[in-house]
Each structure stands twice: as C-alpha cells, then as structure tokens.
Amino acid sequence: MLPFNLALVRTGRQRRAVSTVSAGPPYSSTLGGIMGDIEFRQAIATRKYTFVPRTGRRYGVTVSIGKPYSRGRPAQWLCPYRIAGGRKSKVFAMAGVDSMQALLLATQILRVELEYWARKEKGRFLYDGKAELFLPDLRTAKGKGPRGNAA
Numbered sequence: 001m002l003p004f005n006l007a008l009v010r011t012g013r014q015r016r017a018v019s020t021v022s023a024g025p026p027y028s029s030t031l032g033g034i035m036g037d038i039e040f041r042q043a044i045a046t047r048k049y050t051f052v053p054r055t056g057r058r059y060g061v062t063v064s065i066g067k068p069y070s071r072g073r074p075a076q077w078l079c080p081y082r083i084a085g086g087r088k089s090k091v092f093a094m095a096g097v098d099s100m101q102a103l104l105l106a107t108q109i110l111r112v113e114l115e116y117w118a119r120k121e122k123g124r125f126l127y128d129g130k131a132e133l134f135l136p137d138l139r140t141a142k143g144k145g146p147r148g149n150a151a
Contacts, residue, residue, distance in 0.1 A: 068102045081106045
C-alpha cells in the first residue's frame with residue numbers, strides 16, 4: 001500500500017491536485033485554504049520541451065519545479081510546479097506530509113499533466129529530439145514501499 005492517495009480535484013475550470021495520508025484524515029477538506037494561493041518563489045529544476053502539434057507550428061514548453069515549503073496547521077508541505085508554453089501558463093502544487101513526498105508527487109504529476117496536454121492539443125512532446133518525457137511513470141514503477149512491501 002502506498003503511503004499516500006493522489007487525487008485531482010476539479011473546481012470550476014481548474015484542476016487542483018492534492019495528496020492525502022492514507023492513515024489520517026484527508027487534506028482535501030482544507031484544499032481551498034492551503035492550495036488557494038500557491039507560492040512559486042524559486043525554481044529548483046527546469047526542463048524545456050518542444051511541443052509538436054499534428055497541425056501548426058511547434059513551440060517550446062518549459063516545466064519548472066519550485067522549492068517545497070510548509071503551510072498551515074498541521075504542517076502541510078507544498079511543492080509548486082509551473083508549465084508554460086504557447087499561450088498557456090499555469091502554476092499548481094502537489095501536497096505531501098513532508099517536503100520529500102511533495103517533491104516526488106510533483107515530479108510524478110508532471111508526466112500526467114504533459115500527457116493530458118498532448119492528448120488535448122493533439123500532438124507530442126520532444127526532449128532532446130526524442131519523443132520521451134523522461135519523467136517518472138507510476139504505471140511502470142517497481143520497487144519496495146516504506147515497509148519493504150512491493151509498491
């Protein structure tokens with residue numbers, strides 16, 4: 001069993017991501033207060049992709065992960081991420097019980113976000129000339145959970 005649950009919460013036209021601790025109460029009840037004002041202070045990692053639509057001109061898309069920070073009581077860690085390219089730009093955050101979990105979730109949700117973008121815009125992303133995102137993929141992840149159990 002994974003130590004977290006991942007949920008995308010749709011509020012109006014926006015999707016917001018939140019993680020919850022499986023052993024405790026869900027943090028989604030405080031989603032508005034915690035996720036409502038995401039701070040993107042300092043990028044700790046950035047990657048530039050080229051988006052190639054089926055029709056039209058290719059364009060650059062920059063993905064950045066911000067430095068995780070704590071907010072709220074009890075402490076909730078947020079790791080902001082930004083996706084900008086074409087005429088679009090958005091900042092969201094992944095929440096975790098500590099900075100490590102928030103950071104790992106942010107790297108994992110980026111793949112989902114970019115795959116969604118590619119489906120919606122009918123195209124594909126290139127990185128270094130290859131049609132690969134080079135981001136973690138939970139669908140193919142293998143390994144041990146925190147208690148040595150297979151994840």
